[in-house]
Amino acid sequence: MNSTASADTTTHISDPAQAQHRILRVLVASQILSGAGLAAGVTVGALLAQDMLGTTSLAGLPSALFTAGSALAAVTVGRISQARGRRPGLAAGYLTGALGSAGVIAAAVLDNPVLLFIALFVYGAGTATNLQARYAGADLAPPGHRARAVSTVLVATTLGGVAGPNLAAPAGTLAEHLGIPHLAGLFVISGAAYALAALVLALWLRPDPLLLARGIAQAKETDTDTNMAADTGESRGGVVLGALVMILTQLVMVAIMTMTPVHMHDHGHSTAASGLVIGIHIGAMYLPSPLTGWLVDRYGRMKIVAASGITLLAAGILAAAAPGDSVALLALALALLGLGWNFGLVSGTAIITDTVPLATRAKTQGLVDVSIAVAGATGGMASGIMVAATGYPTLALTGGVLSLALLPAVAATAYRR
Template sequence: MKNNQSNTMPAYVHSQEAQQKLYKRTLTIVLMSQIFGGAGLAAGITVGALLAQDMLGTESFAGLPAALFTLGSALAAYLIGGISQRKGRRLGLSFGFITGGIGAIGVIGAATISSPILLFISLFIYGAGTSSNLMARYAGTDLASEKQRATAISIAMVATTFGAVAGPNLVTPMGKVATAIGLPALAGPFILAAVAYILAGLTILIYLRPDPLLVAREIALHNQIEANTESAIEANKLRVNRVGVFVGAMLLVLSHVVMVAIMTMTPVHMQNHGSGLTAIGLVIGLHVAAMYLPSLGTGILVDRIGRTAMAVASGMTLALAGILAAYAPGDSLLWLTIALILLGLGWNFGLISGTAIIIDSTNVHTRAKTQGSIDVWVALGGSAGSILSGIIVAYSSYAILGFIGAYLALLLIPIIFWARMKQKN
């Protein structure tokens, strides 16, 4: 297959029409994989905390499952970034998705034998799917022009909506499936996750050929040589807008920390106030829909009105979500739903604008490795947010968690304007 890819590479390097066809084909393959990946992602978000609480008998460690699979996603992001840098997007992403599916199978086993140790190990491995789901957005941008990048990110993300919204709302039906075959009800969503992640990985592995990142590198190299600037190749490899990378990274990390912390404890908060799994699934489903469904519009806005404006909108929306979550009564399905929808929307603004800033600030020769490294910090931030969210709620309240989230979100705004002033100077 490697030889086939090498033989077809010149056709893409020398033809803009072929490049556009490959760009559209790549987006289609990413869309297909993200539909499956979204369903796999939703399982851990919805019932991971409840499964741990059921096994351990306390909510103090309810944030640990999300912490573990976000910590696992940090390691996976590093590995996927490294594999993608050396071998291309296809092998990196398929490795992550299939590994996540194996982790989901382990969670099913842990729930069956009621083993917290196996649960925690499996959730860590399951995190690889979460990382792949997020990093797949980069594959759609490799062949996109500067004015298409945010839109390409959004197209890749919007497909996740179908699986991610269906996932939480399949909690009760999948629980019945699990019970019917002799497994605990809470293991049901992870049956869906295992199948979904493995299908996503196989879709990427089989169909993402030729690899868009490898093609983009060949095109960049060819263009430099054609312009008789061979000496500039090495300089271009080293050229990185470090301020832009920092701002994009902070935007991704802080928005993710706020979103994960509040989202993780919402199912536990609702259950403590008498809500059932169906109501929890509805709220989380709408939250995940808000994370991904607005993506197409967000991408267009980021490309047209600018990265900075949408980054500020992210901070303000996340802050409003934290304040609403803090003041919403624990038994109010309406207000918690509104708060979680705003939480997802603010995260969406931050993810797409932050990703676009990072792509603008790097080059094709080192981009995959940089992207992977930043996603490591995103995952580590999410892991810290998950752990601290459980401790904060256990020793203070869910309202305090909301206020802390709002404060962190507002920190984004001075960081963004500092960077803008720095770049002008």
């Protein structure tokens, strides 16, 4: 820890509750911006690839690439945060996402698929950082309020995440005026949003939540018990369980979400219509977070994990059964998909935060998010291949059934207790 960080921590150590309120406000502001940034890749990434390559079978590749890029970024952001604090780690991640957005725009202008794929890999840093920010909200939260702190940060993503996809049509028009292909318009917004999110964090995330939490633990000599707990088999099991919950929900969500715009496009729907459906989906991913956080803290982690599996199953069944020309039913299916993912992410994050000591918290969280990103990359890549081979309904139904694997994990945990 450098001297500036130490001084910053010491200044605020007497009133961590006040510092937590300030930190949450800054994180909320940055998440609103970053939510708009992450929406671009989800909404038009697959369509860009399909347009350049002329095939649906590789339309899942962009999602796979930016989620694979997010895996590398998760490690990097986690390590920077572990060594220097959340502020430099998160700011660097968002700035990298902005650079990736600029690369996607250049690839679209040049009609260069190789550059597109490289840029999407770099763009994935923004997605990873958006997720890593939730941990920063929980660093100073007391155990009984951690899920609610996580949810406060997540819900802030809703505004940008919902607005972003619905800017697809006007952003495309603006892009054409600038000599940029229509589909790349959202990446203009994405690059600006990520750059502004990085600026907000770099200037105002003070005190740094992770460094302050460490300082408080050292001052009160309370970190000893936490570190001892981290050595137990129960603690290690908690990390594995929390990671499993988030990995499975990410895999199912990304696979179905990635191919929905392509499925709609193939049934004659406009970019604006698919943008509306994805906007509803992203809203459902983040908007219920305050309620989810309260439910997790009130009723326990495992009950919400079970709710996640059941909700994802319902989403898969509805997406598979919905007629291709029904925007309303597809929107409802994607809303349930987002809600199931939200249940899994909030409960899984709470499990991880409960069991990882401050001394290794950011590094471990980064490694967990790598696993989540790899699961997303797998889902994104497999989704295009599966839809080309069997169709969208089979993909959706398979994802829904797969989510039921969460229920045995819940049962096994309940049995051990």
